[in-house]
Amino acid sequence: MKLKKKIPLIDQHNKNGFWGNKFGGNFIPETLKKPIEDLTELFEKLRYDKKFLKERDYYFKNYIGSPTSFIKLQNLSGHLGGAQIYAKMVSEANGGAHKIYNATVHCLIAKKAGKKYVVGDTGAGYAGKMLSMAAKKFGLKCKIFMGAKDIKRQKPNVDAMKKNGAEVVPVYSGSQTLVDAVSECMRYWVSNCDNTHMCVGSTVGPNIFVKICGWSTAQISRELKIQIQSEFKRMPKKIKLINCVGGGSSAYGFWSEFIDYDKKQIELIGVEAGGPKNSNLHAAPLTNGAKLGILHGAAAYVCQNNEGQINDTASISAGLDYPGVSPIHCFLKDTKRARYTSATDEGALNAYKLVTKLEKINPSLEPSHAFAEAIKIAPKLSNDTIIIVNSCGDAKKDRDILKERLGKIN
Amino acid sequence: MSLINLAFKKVKTEKRPALLTYTVAGDNTKKKSLEILKSIAKYADICEIGFPHNTPIADGGQIQSSAYRALKNGIKIKDVFSIVKDFKKSKQSKPVILMGYYNMIYQYGENNFINICKKVGVDGLIVVDLPYPENKEFAKKCKKKGISFIQLVSPTTSPSRMKKIIKDSHDMVYYISMLSTTGGKLKVSPKKILERYSKIKKLNKNKNIVIGFGITEKTIASLRKADGLVVGSALCKEISNSIKKRQNPVTNVTNIVLNLRKKIA
Numbered sequence: 001m002k003l004k005k006k007i008p009l010i011d012q013h014n015k016n017g018f019w020g021n022k023f024g025g026n027f028i029p030e031t032l033k034k035p036i037e038d039l040t041e042l043f044e045k046l047r048y049d050k051k052f053l054k055e056r057d058y059y060f061k062n063y064i065g066s067p068t069s070f071i072k073l074q075n076l077s078g079h080l081g082g083a084q085i086y087a088k089m090v091s092e093a094n095g096g097a098h099k100i101y102n103a104t105v106h107c108l109i110a111k112k113a114g115k116k117y118v119v120g121d122t123g124a125g126y127a128g129k130m131l132s133m134a135a136k137k138f139g140l141k142c143k144i145f146m147g148a149k150d151i152k153r154q155k156p157n158v159d160a161m162k163k164n165g166a167e168v169v170p171v172y173s174g175s176q177t178l179v180d181a182v183s184e185c186m187r188y189w190v191s192n193c194d195n196t197h198m199c200v201g202s203t204v205g206p207n208i209f210v211k212i213c214g215w216s217t218a219q220i221s222r223e224l225k226i227q228i229q230s231e232f233k234r235m236p237k238k239i240k241l242i243n244c245v246g247g248g249s250s251a252y253g254f255w256s257e258f259i260d261y262d263k264k265q266i267e268l269i270g271v272e273a274g275g276p277k278n279s280n281l282h283a284a285p286l287t288n289g290a291k292l293g294i295l296h297g298a299a300a301y302v303c304q305n306n307e308g309q310i311n312d313t314a315s316i317s318a319g320l321d322y323p324g325v326s327p328i329h330c331f332l333k334d335t336k337r338a339r340y341t342s343a344t345d346e347g348a349l350n351a352y353k354l355v356t357k358l359e360k361i362n363p364s365l366e367p368s369h370a371f372a373e374a375i376k377i378a379p380k381l382s383n384d385t386i387i388i389v390n391s392c393g394d395a396k397k398d399r400d401i402l403k404e405r406l407g408k409i410n
Numbered sequence: 411m412s413l414i415n416l417a418f419k420k421v422k423t424e425k426r427p428a429l430l431t432y433t434v435a436g437d438n439t440k441k442k443s444l445e446i447l448k449s450i451a452k453y454a455d456i457c458e459i460g461f462p463h464n465t466p467i468a469d470g471g472q473i474q475s476s477a478y479r480a481l482k483n484g485i486k487i488k489d490v491f492s493i494v495k496d497f498k499k500s501k502q503s504k505p506v507i508l509m510g511y512y513n514m515i516y517q518y519g520e521n522n523f524i525n526i527c528k529k530v531g532v533d534g535l536i537v538v539d540l541p542y543p544e545n546k547e548f549a550k551k552c553k554k555k556g557i558s559f560i561q562l563v564s565p566t567t568s569p570s571r572m573k574k575i576i577k578d579s580h581d582m583v584y585y586i587s588m589l590s591t592t593g594g595k596l597k598v599s600p601k602k603i604l605e606r607y608s609k610i611k612k613l614n615k616n617k618n619i620v621i622g623f624g625i626t627e628k629t630i631a632s633l634r635k636a637d638g639l640v641v642g643s644a645l646c647k648e649i650s651n652s653i654k655k656r657q658n659p660v661t662n663v664t665n666i667v668l669n670l671r672k673k674i675a
Contacts (some may be wrong), residue, residue: 016544025544026541026543026544027512027540027541028539028541029467029538029539029541029562029564030541030542030561030563030566030567031468031560031563031564031565031566031587032566033541033542033566033567033571034566034567034568034571035566155675173478174465175476176479179465180465183465183466183467185467186467186468186643187467187470187591190467190468190589190590190591191589191590191591191594192589193566193589194566194589203649208591255444291517292512292516293513293516293517294511294512294516295465295513296465296467296541297467297539302513303519304513306461306517307462307486307487307514307517308511308512308513308514308515308517308518309464309465309481310464310465334638382551
């Protein structure tokens with residue numbers, strides 16, 4: 001299994017949609033075959049269409065607010081010693097997280113496809129919030145599927161979705177989290193694929209959804225590359241790009257432009273949700289050696305039992321609370337281009353506390369997992385090492401959880 | 411001739427469609443589901459048995475409930491096989507089709523899974539999320555062992571794709587009546603469904619093509635021109651109701667199957 005150079009990772013799959021002949025594919029009900037083929041054809045046309053690219057770039061700049069800033073976390077670096085820590089503040093994007101890139105592109109595609117309705121799944125609520133925002137912007141009717149448990153714990157985003165005119169459909173099946181929301185969203189699409197466009201919230205699902213999402217979030221690393229060059233005048237010799245990984249959409253977007261670099265120069269570190277300390281529950285299939293399985297239309301490492309039933313997961317961050325992971329991250333892991341580890345709920349909370357105490361930023365619980373790893377490794381590294389954390393979401397949505405777990409919040 | 415083909419041949423002489431039932435193995439217990447199967451087999455021509463999965467992406471609420479109930483009661487794949495085996499002991503000539511999601515087969519190992527299917531007497535397999543052409547290899551393996559791999563076609567299946575699927579199909583093809591998960595309300599008129607159905611049938615008159623999704627006691631008679639009709643969610647729903655009302659699901663489900671059979675006789 002080998003990575004190819006100079007070809008975007010999202011395009012390095014075989015004719016059946018498998019990365020490394022193993023991950024991804026299209027394990028879908030017959031009814032979705034045609035809609036997915038149509039979407040694939042349309043996307044392949046649009047992504048090389050100059051007019052469409054111009055439109056995308058226009059909205060990325062004027063609607064999303066690209067580029068988001070790249071800042072040095074001077075106090076945190078000084079406090080920890082060792083590596084210099086930077087953050088890419090993707091949370092500055094309109095709506096407060098990286099999910100807006102995927103949502104905007106999906107709505108643009110839905111318009112081109114002549115669809116009037118968009119549906120999407122959401123865990124942390126950001127994917128849903130952004131899709132509802134973009135749908136409103138582009139005049140599409142929107143329905144968002146969300147686990148009942150997540151509706152409770154991510155209320156601010158639920159309120160935002162409703163305010164944007166979206167219908168939020170609570171999902172009571174299974175564990176009532178993201179995994180069930182994705183299933184229910186797919187079921188809805190199976191029943192309404194003639195007039196409805198589906199937006200998968202991360203780089204998971206049938207091949208084309210992995211591609212569209214990755215293609216959209218790749219904007220993050222395009223910006224970052226320019227920002228690094230302008231900050232350091234050339235590409236530094238030792239960079240570590242740290243990103244949380246649930247489905248893997250922000251991590252792919254953050255790394256996309258840097259995958260071709262030698263890993264000795266630019267190391268890619270993905271941080272999964274280790275779940276509550278001293279519990280066996282987690283949402284870290286890559287870290288904990290989960291078996292290959294089929295979930296939501298794709299083959300990937302999946303937390304599951306011997307029988308192929310999908311495991312319950314647990315994480316303080318609704319956005320990472322998912323038993324599967326993107327096929328492209330499985331590919332990055334098996335080719336050893338990226339390294340994956342996990343942070344516990346407590347680790348993420350501590351990281352949140354330290355970062356917000358020292359810096360004027362407010363990362364959500366998802367990137368707090370990435371900060372936990374940065375805080376862990378920075379003191380051991382030389383001070384010419386550059387750590388960059390993708391602060392891919394802001395903590396407004398987490399205010400109830402933070403209040404409960406930490407008392408007073410910043 | 412396979413049991414599935416024999417069943418279709420028999421109903422043709424009786425000038426009626428085949429009645430196919432779908433129930434979830436282990437719903438609500440291993441023992442009960444076997445009792446239900448044995449009892450409904452008196453009126454059903456082919457028994458579809460679902461192996462329960464906890465993330466079924468194409469099933470509606472009724473079948474989901476059945477599957478969750480079975481899993482909650484500890485049903486494992488080996489139990490599904492033992493239900494089939496026990497069923498076949500008393501109803502040797504009744505064709506059994508197992509239906510489920512690919513991850514379970516994948517975890518079990520394709521060859522292993524097919525071998526055990528053969529051993530316990532499974533006649534056909536439906537894998538909901540393994541569409542054409544991804545299913546070619548698996549379908550070949552099934553055929554080699556004399557197990558019919560049953561393909562699905564839907565209203566969204568393009569004509570060129572339809573031709574290929576029919577050509578590659580084994581004893582039976584399953585036509586999904588409408589865009590829906592299982593158990594949806596019939597949102598297309600029976601006339602329209604039969605119109606599409608006859609187009610598919612024209613591609614190869616020798617193939618047995620059944621219609622499923624949205625079929626209940628109310629709708630079944632209007633579709634009786636088909637080679638076969640599948641009723642699933644209505645039965646799962648009755649199991650749920652019976653449990654809720656503390657009644658015996660065996661009698662209640664059997665009554666429904668008997669009524670369905672009368673309506674197409």
